[in-house]
Amino acid sequence: MARHIYRCPMRWSDMDAYGHVNNVVFLRYLEEARIDFMFRLAPGDGDESFSGGSVVAHHEIDYLRPLVHRHEPVTVETWVTGIGAAKLTLAYEVKDEDTVYVRASTVMVPFDFAANRPRRITPVEREFLEEYMDEEREAAAA
Template identity: 65%
Template sequence: MDAYGHVNNVVHLRYLEEARIDFMFRVAGEAVGSSEDGSEDEPPFKTGAVVARHEIDYLRPLFHRYEPVTVETWVTKLNAASVTLTYEIKDGGKVYVRAETVIVPYDLKKERPRRLTAGERAFLEDYFDDSAAAPPRFR
């Protein structure tokens, strides 16, 4: 927390990171099924993904406490080689933070960006909602 008892701006980034990791690995991993040929699909983002950009609007101070907050996450932009996740950090119906993160799929072995796989795109499309996007300044 900061000197005023607010959740520090860096901690907000950590909240977003925890939500993003849960979404891209646990939720995406649970969505993996079998292909038409009977083989198992590779888990989404297994070969890697990197954060290319964060944008955060702090709408009101969030005071430090021990109760959890809610981080809602959805996809607002889906390109061939990037995805934009939008978030709201909420508590008790109030929105404290709106943010966006641009994620780039990455080939860790080749050390370079790559395109989304068909499985990744299919998973992300299930969470696509640009009508619920944050204000136009994020676009």
Template identity: 70%
Template sequence: MRHIYRCPLRWADMDAYGHVNNVVFLRYLEEARIDFLFRPEKNFQQGSVVARHEIDYKRQLVHRHTPVDIELWVTETKAASFTITYEVKDGDVVYVRASTVVVPYDFAEQRPRRLTADEQEFLAEYRDDAEKAVAA
């Protein structure tokens, strides 16, 4: 299963050429990740931190007033980390493909932690074959 976040584009996201600035895509990924992880029914309440981002810019996204879709899914789960893969797109047009390694974190103890059984179960629902997206 995949999670879809409808990301609004803002006037301030635009660069001098009228395209969404490449740096802004990091914020878009963050918004999609927060929408995915911090829903009332499935909450990573103990927190998490980003360990790594990889972004492949495929095409320029021109600023407009309609949202862009960010589709995300889980491609790897380990005991103390997981990888989220994203596509920022309109239908079949892909602007960005990206991935983020997320580490569960205990802010009270100030250290990484293992995924709980509930978190692992939640993430398993969103496991998907990343090759489908990469091959497209």
């Protein structure tokens, strides 16, 4: 299984009054990694890939350790744990080499904005997603 690796820069404004990255900011880190994964790396010319549109249907996030602001980026690993006809589930870890700060998942729905409705995952998109599928997690969830 391949994982998409995104090095997310940290900003001074990410820090809260307690001196660590605010819980809401982690959702922005996930968003940046997801956009890098789905829009920049996904195949297609915008009409037949996720760059044509998708929406978040559900987030789940577990905060494991506080992350203190620093100048080095934090790593966000992304992989696929589920592919349906018209939705997919992404999993993430926000981490350094030795420490996992957050584990999370997002259910995404491909969306046709011109028709204002969800759409099915195309065969090209499915092929791309399957390269990042964690089959062990999928089997455990079944």
